[in-house]
Amino acid sequence: MREFDDLSHVVALLSWDQETNMPRTGAAARAAQLSTLNVLRHERLCDPRLGELLELGAEGEPSQEQAAMIRNLEHDRDRAVRLPVEFVRRMAAAESRGASIWREARAADDFGMYRPVLEEIVGYKREQAELIGYEGEPYDALLDAYEPGMTVARLEPLLASLRVELERILGAIRGRPAAPVAPFVSRTFEPAAQWELTLRILRDIGFDLGAGRQDISAHPFSTSISLQDVRLTTRLDESNPFDAIYSSIHEAGHGMYEQGFDPRFAGTPLAQAPSHGIHESQSRMWENWVGRSRPFIEHYTPIMREAFPDALADADAGQIYDEVTRVEPTLIRVESDEVTYNLHILIRFELELALLRGELEVAELPDAWNDTYERTLGIRPPSDALGVMQDIHWSHGSHGYFPSYTLGNLYAAVLWEALVRDLPDAEAGFAEGSFAPVLEWLREHVHRLGYLHSAEDTVRIASGGSGLEVGALVRYLDTKYETA
């Protein structure tokens, strides 16, 4: 168990280094190193001796924690043993190739260059689903890797009802005049000052920089090398400081979760989130519920003006709040606002579900993508680079991952309602820079539990009864954007 955990963290370090420090010339050797480590992990997970030990453990009288460890490891092991090591190796090679071809193809805006490897990867995903098996339909087998136990049967109606609500909210917002664009949006924001500001915010909200660090990478991410070594990245865009600020807050949401697991769980399968959706609920909550709240902006407006004395000389909190909560259909998911974001996800879910059901082929994907964007958001991508090729996920075989983003928003909303019931003054406290009550509540009700319970049970226990539902998110958006 601990050896498996060590190998997983070593893989995390190899990936972190690849995005932050590695010279580009090191890419081929790094791919080989990652492949070797992943094959070793797979072998250890499939080792018959581990199977025997897990059975023995389950037959003894395991404590609640031991039972959860066994259940978590068995879940991963059951999925792994169904995949022949040769299949894993071939699929991993295709996915590694896929990500690098995707980078080139996106830069060249050439879907034709990307198509063959994507077809290959979709082929592997269909095969993987069959090898792993499912009760409902093939997509379930992929979804289960990110959201254990989640099914299309559960997800599809839930997301369908969310879509109706989001379209209503978006319609209401678009039906009224937008806030005027503040003059600062076309100004320049010193990267060094952005960097210092993000570090200050990390410290303020409670990310422990003594047991972690922040670096720069092209695409922000967070990762744990151990519970005491949690790493975030951000990026600095001279023309938009909010990209760095909200990337840092988002990743710190992930990072504080990892820093908050019960230290007794270190090295065990309990020191992890129950699902990617739960992990995402923490990053989203800090980014949007906290970071895009009025009191947060009021608190940081003078601090931002000090950091960017030229660019923000004439800016007030109202203008900044309007900018960071502007709702507008756009082409790019990662730049979208908190209302349309989930519509971007629903588009991807719809398309990858169709791919897995065999109702859609890769060749038809660009047209299907553009049609769905036009139908859902009223805008048609002018190119595949700004359309179907914008995300890395499919290129490295993460089909089934996208729903976790929206599940994260749904869980965040449920948790937030519970938090506010317990701490009615929490949000007002942000205006004084007080974030500790929120972090402490999350530590106690979510973080420290790790993967002791399933995703939905974790939320149910924390919230005192509410599980996965659409209502809380809709109430949050209706209140914030005055669309009720």
Add this chain to the structure above:
Amino acid sequence: MREFDDLSHVVALLSWDQETNMPRTGAAARAAQLSTLNVLRHERLCDPRLGELLELGAEGEPSQEQAAMIRNLEHDRDRAVRLPVEFVRRMAAAESRGASIWREARAADDFGMYRPVLEEIVGYKREQAELIGYEGEPYDALLDAYEPGMTVARLEPLLASLRVELERILGAIRGRPAAPVAPFVSRTFEPAAQWELTLRILRDIGFDLGAGRQDISAHPFSTSISLQDVRLTTRLDESNPFDAIYSSIHEAGHGMYEQGFDPRFAGTPLAQAPSHGIHESQSRMWENWVGRSRPFIEHYTPIMREAFPDALADADAGQIYDEVTRVEPTLIRVESDEVTYNLHILIRFELELALLRGELEVAELPDAWNDTYERTLGIRPPSDALGVMQDIHWSHGSHGYFPSYTLGNLYAAVLWEALVRDLPDAEAGFAEGSFAPVLEWLREHVHRLGYLHSAEDTVRIASGGSGLEVGALVRYLDTKYETA
């Protein structure tokens, strides 16, 4: 073979990250990760299937390259299979503990705190030598890890004759007036300017920063994550820019060697130096033969004056040359000059040999150390922190490593004589910033060969006949320091 190579490079990355990026709180988990990886490497190396494959390979008709690969892997395997995995695990744990206790004990200047773990480690080293076996004496078994095939029988008389010559040279230098101390030695040198200067020198001498990088660490080192990803570190001391400059040049000597292996050897046991001494010959040659030459200093004096306009306003090349070639007995090996450096090594060799022979016990080490310093260099350490506890090596069980430093100087001298025979104008070219001829010569005669031949054969082929000898180093020092 490639899997073993991948694991070795992953270990290198974990160690690099530990010294450059890891928050201190990550230390315990990192030790566990390194231990897991090292045990996996050991297991793979001892896998009976690898033994069978190596035998099959040797029985076929291997090419020269294949035969060298088999020989190199067999050498490591033969050493590994003699150590039970439980022994390896226990020894590795003691060594990991040793290094961390050493840090504390050195800071507290408390040998008593260090002594128990050092006794334990010396015990493991004696046991390790017996398990591995030897023809001559136990120390041979340890030496062979760093200098395959080298023995005390060969080394002891060689180093004894070197000692006589070094004492003669040191006596001659001390018998004449020292160069006056330049006023700049007590000034301040902007760290940012030091950093830029070291990067410039790296580029100038030929280290490929596009396929590598430089970072900061407490103790400079170099490591390869792959042939295309070679990493150096340096450190910035406000009061002494030469520490950074010569650390960077030294590590670049190692790094350019790694960058120069034949790319066809990537992932095989040929993509490495034949011994640590040969590796050290490259770092020493760039640091001392190149970096501490008059033409080098003449070339860089105006560049350094530009980098440090205040501190070096009144400095000329002569003064800088005098400072970087000042010979003076001091207590600390890593700060010593190129004449006394080898005497520091001879002291360590003498003491660790006595420890392995059982002629000396750890409890007696501080007194023995101080006596030997007084006898050899005429100065007695005022504390154990400045004496027996100054080096990390024994604390993590690298007994048998020290001779490689002096072997490196001996090999460097032999290679340099050969290089100058082929390129009589090489040194003069440094005055114009021309370093490419030296690098090209080393690439062709040393680097690209990797571990195709033994250490001494590599030097013999490169030099056209000269192997390991004391004469070349003595001639170099006699000429440079005018002591002939």
